[in-house]
Amino acid sequence: MRRRFFVGAALAVLFIAGVGWFAPDAWWAMVVVGPLVGVGVYDVTQRHNTILRNFPVLGHLRYFFEFISPEIQQYFIERHTDGMPLSKNQRNLVDARADGRPATHPFGTEHDLYAPSYEGLRHTMYPVDPPTLPRVRVGGPGCSQPYEASLFNISAMSFGALSSNAIRAMSHGAAQGDFYLNTGEGGLSDHHLAGGGDVVWQIGTAYFGCRTRDGDFDPDAFRERATLPNVKMIELKLSQGAKPGHGGVLPAAKNSEEIAKIRLIEPGTVVRSPPGHRTFSDAEGMLRFVDRLRTLADGKPVGIKLCLGREAEFAELCEAMKRLDLYPDFVTVDGAEGGTGAAPLEFPDAVGIPLEPALSAVDRLLREHGVRDRVRVIASGKILTAVSLLRALCYGADLCNAARAFMLAVGCIQAQRCDTNSCPTGVATQRPDLVKGLVVEQKKDRVTNYHAATLEALRDLLAACGVDDLADLRPDLFLEPNHWRHGRGAT
Ligand SMILES: Cc1cc2nc3c(=O)[nH]c(=O)nc-3n(C[C@H](O)[C@H](O)[C@H](O)COP(=O)(O)O)c2cc1C
Ligand code: SF4
Structure with a gap:
């Protein structure tokens, strides 16, 4: 050649x-x-x-x-409401809120409100003042260091998938706005700690940052990081919505000295994350491992993250919680519509249950087994506007995470090249010439602004619905799709 x-x-x-x-x-x-x-x-x-x-x-x-087809699609073909994964209106909303501009929309809705899918919010004739939003306590009786979380936080994204500057901007932005940043499964890096704010340390199947040379769990390495003051909670990742039950490969080219040091692996080698965990293979084993992690972390909350596939398995987990009297402090439910840096197309397109049915199943099963008060539920999956946040809260979430919305806040333009190392905005690349374009000092304020404005919009929606206590939220705050065609008028 x-x-x-x-x-x-x-x-x-x-x-x-x-x-x-x-x-x-x-x-x-x-x-x-x-x-x-x-x-x-x-x-x-x-x-x-x-x-x-x-x-x-x-x-x-x-x-x-x-x-250049993504750009042609975005600039010339896409309408305001139908772009995927996120529409132009959604992206513009994040951009305006991140910039501190009013996120108002002129002239009226661009959606067809008579479409069968319309699920509007049932406001009241008697609005109240916007309520103060609570912090949510995570950590049951087994926790000596429970954590008071914001209602809205940054979902798991690894250093490696995202650039150092993107993570630093998120870290500083989260610290300024008093909410947490989840490390993703790629380990706890100095970039996640740069802002000095609250961090949730995620542990995946490869145990990056707490592994032996052979890829087994290393309790000493875990304890060393889990007890750092900024690490407020530990999340044991079973799966994520965009690729449930699929591990991942860290290519040798991306396995730099810095990444290898953070993940406790050999630099320049190919490292695989297996699909499942080595330390357990059933509900009892998982709960005992969660309990062990909590003890090693000096009593910090430990939870699990999953994309739901089979309700029966979650019911079995709830039974095991009761039988063993062992509970995860939280369960993060990630909808199948969730994002990723890279996954084989079959997985995002065809594996897993979307957020709302998964969330309501998890909430229902925890209640049916009488353990709902011991376990907080965290939701993620295209939560980006105050309406999506409110929907998740109505369907059973206690608090929410977002990944791609915060990527937009630090400058992502949905060019969809995250898996090529050539992200033009420096968000999802390790190329220094592209990373340097993302200025941490400027983007960190966008992260804080977007978070604050979204929660402000949530307060306004709650006021319009006459809700001043989040405990009153139920799914019927929203119209059922096509409700009047079934002869059920608004109640
Ligand atoms: C670039 C990128 C990297 C991600 N890395 C992880 C990860 O390391 N661990 C994980 O559990 N989820 C990961 N996710 C999934 C997100 O944490 C989140 O669950 C999912 O994208 C749904 O949220 P969103 O719709 O707000 O993006 C990643 C997502 C993206 C976009
Ligand atoms: S701008 Fe970067 S982070 Fe955003 S979608 Fe494109 S490649 Fe991914």
């Missing part, structure tokens, strides 16, 4: 030189034509790509347009 490339280049040089010799006036035109001749020779002689072999030079246009 390399030989063919040099032959192509040599022919191009000869071509330019030949034209320059016989027709000196056309020499400059050949500076353009010559390389194209070289590319053409290379294309027809290579064997890897059929399109380029059959359509030399021109075939590259196909790959160029494919490369």
Whole structure:
């Protein structure tokens, strides 16, 4: 292949030189034509790509347009309401709130409120003053260091998936706004601690940051980090919505000295996160491990994160909680609509239960087993506006996390290149030339602003609904889809 490339280049040089010799006036035109001749020779002689072999030079246009198709989609085709994963209106809302601009919308809704899917909020004729939002205590009787959490926090995202500057901006922003930042399964880094705020340390199946050389759980390494003052809670990750039951691979190229040091792995090697945990394989084993982690962490709250797949398994877990009198302090329910840095398409498209049915099942099962008061429920999955936050609270969440919304707050433009290391905004890349474009000093305020404005909007919605106590929230605060066609008027 390399030989063919040099032959192509040599022919191009000869071509330019030949034209320059016989027709000196056309020499400059050949500076353009010559390389194209070289590319053409290379294309027809290579064997890897059929399109380029059959359509030399021109075939590259196909790959160029494919490369910029997300931008074409976003700039020219996408309407305000139908962009995916997040619509233009949603992205603009985060941007305005992060900038401290009013997030008002002119002229009226762009949605069809007569569409079968419309689930409007039932406001009251007698609004109240916007209520003060409570902090939520996480940590049952087994915890000597319970944590008072904000209603809205930053969901798990690893250093490695995100850049150092993105994480630093989130860390400072969360500290300024008094909410927590979850480390993701890639270990606890100095970037997560940079802002000096509250951190939830997540532990995945590879036990990054608390593992032996062979990938087993290392209690000493765990204790060393879990007892740091900024680490307020520990989250044991079973799965995430975008790729439930799928581990991950850290490519050797991304396994830098810095990342290896944080994760306790050999730099420059390929490291796999297995799909499941080595330390347990059933409900009892998991609860005993959670209890062990809590003891090692000097009584800090320890919870689990999962995307629900089978209700029966969660019912079994609730039974085991009661039988053993052992409880996770919280369960984070991640909807199948959740985001990721990278996953095989089958997983985000077709595995797992979306947030609202999963959340209501988890809430119901905890209640049915009489353990709901021992376990806090945290929700994540496209929570980005105050309405989505309120919906999650109505469906059984005690508090919420968001990942992609905070990525937007630090500058993500949904270019969807997170898995290529070429994120143009410096958010999801490790390339220093791109990371330097993300200025921590500026983005940290956007993180704080977006969080504060979203909670302010939540207070306004609660006021419009006449709710001054979050304990009163129920799913029927929202219309059922298509409710009047079923003959059930608003109550
Ligand atoms: C870039 C990126 C990296 C993520 N890394 C992790 C991770 O390490 N651990 C985890 O449990 N979830 C991870 N997630 C999932 C998020 O924490 C969150 O659960 C999910 O994206 C749903 O939230 P969202 O819809 O607000 O993005 C990641 C998501 C993104 C976008
Ligand atoms: S801007 Fe960066 S972080 Fe955002 S979607 Fe694109 S590649 Fe991913």
